[in-house]
Amino acid sequence: xxxxxxxxxxxxxVKSTQQITKAMKMVSAAKLRKAQIGVSAVxxxxxxxxxxxxxxxxxxxxxxxxxxxxxxxVAYIVIAGDRALCGGYNGNALRYAEKLMNNCExxxxxxxxxxxxxxxxxxxxKEIIRQHLAIGDVPGFSASxxxxxxxxxxxxxxxxxxxxxxxxxxxxxxxxxxxxxxLLPVPKPQGEEESQSTEYIYEPNSEEILNVVLPQYVDVxxxxxxxxxxxxEHGARMTAMSSATDNAKEMISKLTLSLNRxxxxxxxxxxxxxxxxxxxxS
Amino acid sequence: xxxxxxxxxxxTPEGEVLREMVxxxxxxxxxxxxxxxxxxxxxxxxxxxxxxxxxKADQKYKIAITSGFMEVKDNEVxxxxxxxxxxxxxxxxxxxKARQRAEARLAQKKVDDIDYIRAQAxxxxxxxxLQFKA
Numbered sequence: 198x199x200x201x202x203x204x205x206x207x208x209x210x211v212k213s214t215q216q217i218t219k220a221m222k223m224v225s226a227a228k229l230r231k232a233q234i235g236v237s238a239v240x241x242x243x244x245x246x247x248x249x250x251x252x253x254x255x256x257x258x259x260x261x262x263x264x265x266x267x268x269x270x271v272a273y274i275v276i277a278g279d280r281a282l283c284g285g286y287n288g289n290a291l292r293y294a295e296k297l298m299n300n301c302e303x304x305x306x307x308x309x310x311x312x313x314x315x316x317x318x319x320x321x322x323k324e325i326i327r328q329h330l331a332i333g334d335v336p337g338f339s340a341s342x343x344x345x346x347x348x349x350x351x352x353x354x355x356x357x358x359x360x361x362x363x364x365x366x367x368x369x370x371x372x373x374x375x376x377x378x379x380l381l382p383v384p385k386p387q388g389e390e391e392s393q394s395t396e397y398i399y400e401p402n403s404e405e406i407l408n409v410v411l412p413q414y415v416d417v418x419x420x421x422x423x424x425x426x427x428x429x430e431h432g433a434r435m436t437a438m439s440s441a442t443d444n445a446k447e448m449i450s451k452l453t454l455s456l457n458r459x460x461x462x463x464x465x466x467x468x469x470x471x472x473x474x475x476x477x478x479s
Numbered sequence: 480x481x482x483x484x485x486x487x488x489x490x491t492p493e494g495e496v497l498r499e500m501v502x503x504x505x506x507x508x509x510x511x512x513x514x515x516x517x518x519x520x521x522x523x524x525x526x527x528x529x530x531x532x533x534x535k536a537d538q539k540y541k542i543a544i545t546s547g548f549m550e551v552k553d554n555e556v557x558x559x560x561x562x563x564x565x566x567x568x569x570x571x572x573x574x575x576k577a578r579q580r581a582e583a584r585l586a587q588k589k590v591d592d593i594d595y596i597r598a599q600a601x602x603x604x605x606x607x608x609l610q611f612k613a
Contacts, residue, residue: 241495
């Protein structure tokens with residue numbers, strides 16, 4: 198059995214670990230709240246944009262973002278965290294993305310958001326087209342715009358012909374689902390051909406409006422994906438840290454118990470020795 | 480006195496800015512300033528960087544917006560823009576700094592075109608905010 202001193206030392210170390218996980222849990226909870234507000238703000242906006250685009254894109258309107266061209270190279274935007282200690286969050290997103298890539302029939306590359314995504318695919322010798330590290334815990338719209346503009350430029354320059362966006366959809370603090378959506382070309386709405394569309398006046402004309410709306414749609418879609426992923430990350434980290442704190446608590450109580458046992462054993466031994474010594478004298 | 484019959488909603492990716500019943504709206508549309516009153520025909524238009532003005536209870540209010548678009552339908556006006564700010568929300572110093580930064584970047588003219596265009600847009604936004612505030 199370990200000596201009382203060893204056990205004491207272990208308790209101390211577990212306690213300080215527990216303090217750290219507790220603090221991280223608290224911090225993540227605060228960040229999660231912020232990210233959650235961001236997600237609920239961007240969702241209606243993205244939805245409204247989708248509605249407007251589906252109103253337009255059904256027609257004969259053409260735009261370079263809508264046009265499907267022959268695919269030579271696909272870019273996968275993969276959003277993951279910059280840090281670990283968040284349970285399965287990074288692993289799930291990255292494995293999901295890798296599976297998609299393995300099923301891809303074309304040449305492809307990765308646009309990595311978050312250093313975990315970069316490291317994972319660099320290690321597997323995938324081509325990293327671009328990387329964006331440390332985008333912050335609750336990134337603003339302008340930060341994500343920088344990335345989406347860059348992606349749009351790559352697309353317009355013909356370096357990539359299709360963009361798939363892999364992110365983690367935020368359902369609740371506990372549930373996050375790795376998902377994928379096609380960012381470019383903007384998928385044409387399917388079905389519901391006869392959307393009882395009102396006859397709109399287009400000012401100046403529908404092409405001009407698409408020119409404004411489509412790039413913004415790309416911006417907003419990416420922003421939404423980033424916000425969803427970040428909220429998921431904070432949620433996952435909070436959950437992971439919460440169970441780590443619980444585990445530490447359990448461990449401490451177990452160690453305390455064995456510490457008491459060890460102490461009691463030591464006392465018993467001493468008493469036996471004293472009694473034995475006294476008996477030998479008399 | 481005109482009735483507040485139009486439902487106006489201004490939404491940005493970072494949240495809803497405004498949701499109110501108003502009687503008239505003037506927006507900086509791509510083709511020039513445009514007024515919307517009650518029972519306007521359905522319309523979709525692109526918006527430029529500028530100032531949106533609306534009337535509520537005969538009182539005029541202003542909001543600075545960046546580019547986006549607007550949908551009018553059944554007395555519901557939905558404005559989707561990248562940013563919208565009331566005068567009291569605009570940070571004068573920040574806008575001024577943004578203006579200087581953008582000008583400096585334009586002056587460098589290492590025309591990697593996308594940066595150049597971005598700087599131009601940033602300058603335009605900053606100027607809009609500054610003018611609006613002044």
